[in-house]
Amino acid sequence: MLYYAGSTRHLGNVDHGDTVTDFLPMERERGITIQSAATSFNWPRPEDCQPGDEARTINLIDTPGHQDFQYEVLRCMPVLDGAVCVMDSVKGVEAHTERVWAAAQQFRIPRIIFVNKLDRDGASFRKSVIDIASRLKAWPIVCVIPWWAGDDFVGVIDVIKRVGYKWTSGGTRKTYNQDALRSALESENLSLIDEMSHAREQLIERLCEIDDEIAMEFAEHGTDLSEETIKLSIRRAISDGSGSVAPVFAGASLRNVGVEPLLDAVVDYLPSPAERPSIEVRTMQGVRKMEDLIAQESAKLKQKNANIAVASVFKVISDPHRGMLSFVRVYHGTLQRSTTMWNSTQQIPEKPLVMMQVLANKHMDIPHLKVGGIGALAGLKQARTGDTLIVTPEKATETLIKSVQIRPAVIPPAVTFISIEPLSQTHEATLEKALQGMSREDPSLRWTRDDKAGHFILSGMGVLHLEVAIDALQKYKIEAVFGTIQVDYKECIISQTLPERYELDRPVAGKPGKTACTATLEPIDADVQPASESLSEKAARLGLNRLESPDEVYHSIVEKNGNTINVNIIHPVNDPKQFDLDTVCTNLQNGAIAALHRGPRKGYPMQGCNIEIVLDCEKDFFGPASPSHYQQTGFHVVRNAMRNAGDREMIGLLEPVMKVDLVCPEGVASQVRHDLSSRHGGRVLETEDMNQGVSGEGEIDLEQVYAPPDPYETRASLRDDIKGTTRMLKLKAKVPLKDMLNYDQHLRSMTEGRHSIQMELDTFERVTGNREKQL
Incomplete structure (x- = not known):
């Protein structure tokens, strides 16, 4: 993409380790993307722009596909306005493709699909299109069809424009208009002439079923619709981000085939930042639309266009020459380089020294970033991935400054x-x-x-x-x-503990003070606190002897690493509070979180634990104390409660269980199934024929899906031998990670290397019986 946009003169190749965005040594060594990389470029090139048109700025974020780096993908999702899903035409829709597609669905991101590697032996555009319908539950709209010369993939035919594109081995594209295309196909592949017309008719037919505007045009003009009419219809069809419709493009990026039409599609079909709906932000009052909140603040400030800017840090990298770089996306307003920003996630001010736009492998200093822009900030000392940065006028209310946070990606547990x-x-x-x-x-x-x-x-x-x-x-x-x-095991609490009280009466960090509180631990799924619980019932459950009015209780809750920490501060009504409630709650919670890092049984982190901490001012408040006192008190009260639970054998062990997709030849499937179940503690849930579609919720009638034929479907060719007649089956199973660490090597003797394994964390399950004794 960067090469064709003119941003780099060198045509990189991930297999050779010289692409711009794959810059880590291991990325280049293994030929895979390991971490996301952001860059910007303009398309079309100035010389290709039509009179009156301007090139668009495309902010590209290249993300990995391997399941171990799924967080790299998830943390980029809130930043995206649109996405290109790259599919392997040999393997079709893989497990990680479905996972990433589901994540894009959650964030309502409009998508197009690029079916890649069509130059490889065993590649099938037809099967890939069918997979999109059967596995991703999206109606494929085929916008280009592969141009085959015999068994060779040489280019693509745009069924909307009715033109063909052919690429030479050096990456040069030759364009064939309708007449030239017909002439070329008559000598190379006559059937593609009819296929192009059929593909166009199917595309228009499908659009008419989902878009009323083009249906009215079709009723008046038939299939002879303008290129612009069809493109606008596709843009409308995918704009809601539901993923129910997916424009499909074809190519072979290794040979630079199909990349330019894909770039045109990004401009034609994916929305600009201005066309995306307002994002939701978290505040102290709950979740709200960001634009509504900013309008409210502007009204309070009596400024129609108050100088408010909101940005999100979606990636932090260490640059050998520039130090820590924080990549940000601006959601509202203009972010100025010299402005002090409020990090609402960490509640600290930050000020960048340099603001840059990354163009391929070049860094250009810029004075500001406008809404929708992506850039890198140097000089932020504390910013982390997922933090929110805010710029507001000095008169803005503390609510906006302190509490607005753009939703960060949820960090999956370590395994x-x-x-x-x-x-x-x-x-x-x-x-x-x-x-x-x-x-x-x-x-x-x-x-x-x-x-x-x-x-x-x-x-x-x-x-x-x-x-x-x-x-x-x-x-x-x-x-x-x-x-x-x-394997990273966890520990869990099995049943509710008795209330544990701890009193700290000694100097901390050289400061005197005395603090106390009570803690109770219970399994997070025990449902011991129903919504209808009365104040007296809550008092009895927490071991309190009084709780007369809800006005007496200050409650704060935080979720961290699969645990929930509730803090309840009980104080007399109308009594001036002698300490900052937020500060006390935060420090008690931080102490509890630190204690949960190491369980009492094996030293593994605690998970699935609900903690209730109570500070009753009548018996636990002894006067002013430092934040460190409360943090130490929270730590010791939870640690003591866990130790007592361990002494009473109330601590269990959890192990990560993986969701496994294992593809192997039919002839060894039963042997693999038995091996998984008997020797490796797994459960095979279902078996799928890889040559057939899957069923389930949102199933699409595959008979109604248009997928152009592959060239080897109707005649014998070398590809028939390559594809072979071996039926491949997919085993879907749940297996403990401990038994999957070296399973790929173990499986080679059974399958002769003709297998593939995809797995991701499903859940943590309690270890019992012999497995527990082995640990």
Whole structure:
């Protein structure tokens, strides 16, 4: 894309490791995308613009496909106005394709599909189109069909414009108008002439069923509709982001075939920022539309166009020359370079030193970023991925400044970990600094320090995720002993504990003070607090001897790492509060979160735990105390409650269970199924024939789906031998991660390497019986 847009003179190749957006050494070594990368370019090129038209700025975010890096995709979702889903025409719709499609559905992102690798042996455009309908539950609108010369994929035919595009081996495109195309096809592939007309008719027919405007045009003019009419209809059809309709394009990016028509489609069909609905933001009063909230604030300030800007940090990277760069998307207003910004997520001010626009591998300093713009800020000292940045007039109310947050992506729980033991104090300090920076860039990487054992624990989303992190640590030249990658188990509370009270009466950080509170732990799914619970029932459940009025209770709740921490501060009615309630709640919660990092049984993190902390001012308030006192009190009261629960055998173990899609030949499917069930603790849920569509909710009648034939469907060719007659089956199973770590290698002897495995975290399940004894 960048090459054709004129942003780079070099035509990169991910297999050669020289693409612009895949810049990590391991990305180039493995030929895959590991982390998202953002860049901007203009399309069409100035020389190709029609009189009166201007080139559009496209902000491109390249995201990975591997399941270990799903957080890289999820955290970019709220930033997108539109998306191009790239499919492998040999493999069709894969498990991660369905996962990413579902995420885009959640954020209502308009999408188009690019069926890639049509030059590969075994590629099938027809099967890919059928897969879109059967697996993604989207009506495919075929906008281009592959141009086959015998068995060779040489270009694409645009059925809307009725023109053909052919590419040479050097990437040069030749355009064939309608007459020239007919002449070329008569000598190469006569059947494509009729196929082009049939594809156009099917496209218009499908649009008429979902778009009234084009249906009226069709009633008057038949299929002889203008290019502009059809394009506007497609744009309307996908604008709601429901994903019920998907324009489909074809190509082979390795040979640079089909990329330019895809860029035209991005401009023609995907919306601009101005055309997207207002996003929802979280405030202290709940979830609201951002534009409504800003209009309200502007009215209060008596300024129709108050100088308010809202942006989201969707990625943080460490640049060797510029330090930490925070990539932001502006949702409202204009973000000025020299302006102090309020980080509403961390409640701190930030001020960028430099604002840049990234154009391919170049960084250009810019004075501001307008709404919809994407750029990089250098000099933000604390900003993390997912933070919200706000600029407001000085007179703005604290509600807007303090509470507006754009919804960040939910960080999935870690499933693997590795221990790292530095060999000296110098290397220990270097390692800690490196881990701080890496977790700031990628919040799905977590780390903890075990002072007693003298090592660090690094947790991630899978084996490859940790391998990439370990590879990134090499640049720091840290001398350390790295353990083996292991499964990240969790601990859980089995039943409700008795109330545990803790009193802290000693100086903390050199400051005197005395604090106390009570904590109760229970399973998060125990449903011990129904919505209709009365105040007296709540008092009895929490072990309180009084609770007369709801005005006496200040309640705060936070969810972190699969746990819920509730804090209830009980104070007399009309009594002036002698401390800041928000500050006390936050510090008690932070202390509890720290305690939950290490369970009492095996030292694994706690998960699925609901904590009720009560601070009763009548018996727990002894005068002013520092925030650190409350944090320490929250830590010790929860830790003591967990230890007591462990002594009473009320702590269980949880293990990650993966949702596995395993594709293998039919001849070994029963052997694989038995192996999964008997030796590896798995449960095979269903078996699918990969050559047939799937059924289920939202099923599309595949007989009504138009999919152009592949060239080898009606005659014998080399491709028949390549495709073979082996029937491939997909086994859908749930298997503990422990049994899947080396399963790919184990499976090779059974399938002779003719298999593929896709897996993602499904849930954490309680470990019992022999499996628990083994742990």
